[in-house]
Amino acid sequence: MKALIKTKRGKGNVELVDNYPEPQIADHEVLLKVKAIGMCGTDYHIYTDEFPSNPPVLLGHEFSGVVVKRGSKVQGFSEGTRVVSELSVKACGTCVYCKTGNAHICPQKTSPGHGIDGACADYIKMPYHLLHQVPDTVSDEEAALVEPSAIVVHALLERTRVNVGDFVVIMGPGPVGLLALQMAKIAGAGKIMVVGTTADEEVRLPLAKKLGADYVVNCQKEDPLQLVQELTGGLGVDLVVEGAGAVSAINMGIEMLRKHGKMCVIGIPGEEYIQVKWKTSVFKAIQVIFSYSSSSTSWDLVLKMLEKKVLDVKSLISYKAKLEEWEEIFRKVSEGKVIKAVLEP
Ligand SMILES: [Zn+2]
Numbered sequence: 619m620k621a622l623i624k625t626k627r628g629k630g631n632v633e634l635v636d637n638y639p640e641p642q643i644a645d646h647e648v649l650l651k652v653k654a655i656g657m658c659g660t661d662y663h664i665y666t667d668e669f670p671s672n673p674p675v676l677l678g679h680e681f682s683g684v685v686v687k688r689g690s691k692v693q694g695f696s697e698g699t700r701v702v703s704e705l706s707v708k709a710c711g712t713c714v715y716c717k718t719g720n721a722h723i724c725p726q727k728t729s730p731g732h733g734i735d736g737a738c739a740d741y742i743k744m745p746y747h748l749l750h751q752v753p754d755t756v757s758d759e760e761a762a763l764v765e766p767s768a769i770v771v772h773a774l775l776e777r778t779r780v781n782v783g784d785f786v787v788i789m790g791p792g793p794v795g796l797l798a799l800q801m802a803k804i805a806g807a808g809k810i811m812v813v814g815t816t817a818d819e820e821v822r823l824p825l826a827k828k829l830g831a832d833y834v835v836n837c838q839k840e841d842p843l844q845l846v847q848e849l850t851g852g853l854g855v856d857l858v859v860e861g862a863g864a865v866s867a868i869n870m871g872i873e874m875l876r877k878h879g880k881m882c883v884i885g886i887p888g889e890e891y892i893q894v895k896w897k898t899s900v901f902k903a904i905q906v907i908f909s910y911s912s913s914s915t916s917w918d919l920v921l922k923m924l925e926k927k928v929l930d931v932k933s934l935i936s937y938k939a940k941l942e943e944w945e946e947i948f949r950k951v952s953e954g955k956v957i958k959a960v961l962e963p
Pocket residue numbers: 657658659660661679680766
């Protein structure tokens with residue numbers, strides 16, 4: 619089958635081949651024909667080798683597919699069922715995390731797309747207990763974006779919680795930021811500000827406005843901190859969503875928060891150590907909530923939001939292409955020219 623492979627560690631080393639063997643399913647697994655694959659920053663960072671991978675391995679962790687073959691022990695999910703799949707493959711099921719519904723942080727977990735073979739291919743195999751059926755009213759392309767949406771739901775609605783009426787600031791209008799904006803609205807936020815840079819002015823900030831942001835700010839032209847002071851009478855905001863992973867954004871977020879304010883951290887910085895305004899954080903007694911990956915319940919919630927049409931992921935898909943165009947896509951992702959690209963095998 620056709621497959622996009624990271625052949626070995628190091629910068630680059632990605633190639634599209636025609637003759638990759640089809641996955642062989644075990645009793646508890648299903649074979650999925652891949653329908654749509656979302657490309658994200660992580661895929662690009664696997665390409666540049668800034669994100670760890672276990673080559674040779676197929677890329678692609680945001681996907682939707684249809685069941686074409688079932689192992690003998692699979693329950694439900696008959697052939698032809700359209701599905702998405704959580705990524706907690708090989709989670710042990712017995713550790714403290716697995717037993718408390720947090721298989722996504724199990725130390726044994728291995729994810730498709732970098733740890734084991736991913737979805738940038740004609741077929742992928744998955745254990746059936748990780749599958750979620752896709753509602754008829756949700757397209758394959760939309761379903762490919764359930765995974766990044768679930769990350770944001772887990773961070774913002776499960777771990778952090780947005781209170782009705784909260785003033786929320788979102789740092790970074792990338793896919794995560796644009797999803798966070800919508801989640802904050804769904805949760806009843808009072809006012810929402812999205813902060814970006816000049817590079818975001820053409821596409822991302824206008825889309826943030828369209829998706830319901832009350833204020834969009836280019837921080838290279840206007841001081842978001844000053845605007846926050848004006849809009850809150852000097853008090854500061856209730857919640858900052860850090861989706862950029864940039865030190866300057868983290869510190870600006872700390873400055874913007876009111877006392878007892880909350881910061882929800884989804885962005886991953888490049889370095890292990892970064893300089894943050896620790897003393898200011900102590901004096902304000904802010905709460906910093908880190909979040910990583912997505913819970914099973916967050917997948918259910920996203921699928922319900924898509925079915926009820928309260929979450930718009932369609933507007934985020936700014937580029938559709940075939941797998942053959944992967945190099946072009948990676949270039950566009952690296953330049954920030956597309957919000958989300960969706961590929962078809
Ligand atoms: Zn991703």
